[in-house]
Amino acid sequence: MKVFIIGIGLIGGSFAIDIKAAFNEAKIYGIDRSDENLEKALGLGLIDHKSSFDELDKADVVIVAIPVDTTVEILPMILDNIHDDCLVFDAGSTKGKLCDTISQHPKRRNYLAAHPIAGTEFSGPQAAIANLYRGKTNIICEVEKTAFKLQERGMEIFSRLGMRIRYMDPSSHDKHIAYVSHLSHISSFMLGKTVIEKEKNERDIFDMAGSGFASTVRLAKSSPAMWTPIFKHNKNNVIETLEEYIANLEQFKKLMKEDNFDEIYKEMEDTNHIKAILKGIT
Structure with a gap:
């Protein structure tokens, strides 16, 4: 399983640690606007490879862990570049504008709107920790708009990481x-x-x-x-x-x-x- 993580900070880096522990076959590819962050992530063993948006067509899973305004800007481009069987989910703290932005995208079915309620006050790759998500609530919005087999893939990841799932509409x-x-x-x-x-x-x-x-x-x-x-x-x-x-x-x-x-x-x-x-x- 090739997992591309966009944003290798606390949230993305913690996903990397736990996914590598939970899925032996997982290979983690990091994308970050800061090459320094990518080098740190490599040094810490958070990611296996540095990557770029040009390689998203190789991804089985894309995790978007960047500020919500940037996510709104680039999510359509991410969906443009993935293959039909790739799951994309984010970890953003707001969902309404994001869901509206890609509501008519041809690959809307590939996107799962998620919000794992977990974190610390620290940031950067060095802030990533194991088991950040264990026992935490993950709110899923508009699950019915995601292809069922991709829902299953997402739920398998969330389950192995120990998350509790709640379903909610973006406005609520x-x-x-x-x-x-x-x-x-x-x-x-x-x-x-x-x-x-x-x-x-x-x-x-x-x-x-x-x-x-x-x-x-x-x-x-x-x-x-x-x-x-x-x-x-x-x-x-x-x-x-x-x-x-x-x-x-x-x-x-x-x-x-x-x-x-x-x-x-x-x-x-x-x-x-x-x-x-x-x-x-x-």
């Missing part, structure tokens, strides 16, 4: 993911910004920062090159979630000003219910 996916992923990244970035602007002496930040601050601001270390296009593509849903979030912050501030700490206690106690909802999620 983009709306829900704005709450559980995109908003948390914005919150983390803005918390980091607030602290940096307030605490001009960085030593004070690091001397006083505890595990709570470190865990909350962790996502602020994520790649702006990846997250800016996500916010752009999911703009309307992100704005809606921000409006609700800001309203809750304003309400909390109002209670503080009114010295209404009984109500603050109640709100926090009610929110503790999230422990039960998230039980078992790492």
Whole structure:
């Protein structure tokens, strides 16, 4: 099985590690706009060969693990160049615009819209890790538009990598993911910004920062090159979630000003219910 991975960073590199472990016959071909990344990937053993778009006609599977704006631009070209029995899937965090872009493509049946909800705050080939996807949810959109035998190939890959599968339409996916992923990244970035602007002496930040601050601001270390296009593509849903979030912050501030700490206690106690909802999620 010849697997071409476009974008050899955390996501693409982690796919490479796990696919090589799960499929003995798999050969991994890397495509990346950065030759330095490809050389690192070769050195780390993530890929077997450096490749290019000109060789996509050799692929049995193409995994697209690049920023969503670039995926929208190049996915039609990828589909133009593959053979009829090749599966293409992506790992993008938004699905609506992507699915719309290739909806009328002659090889739409070769594409599986996927979103494995997994990752870390790190980037680049050196960030790739084994078992990144084990136990994680992989959301599949418009599965009925993918050829059945190619669905089976994709599901075999996802199964061997240990993913849980959920099916969702692109619109619902983009709306829900704005709450559980995109908003948390914005919150983390803005918390980091607030602290940096307030605490001009960085030593004070690091001397006083505890595990709570470190865990909350962790996502602020994520790649702006990846997250800016996500916010752009999911703009309307992100704005809606921000409006609700800001309203809750304003309400909390109002209670503080009114010295209404009984109500603050109640709100926090009610929110503790999230422990039960998230039980078992790492």
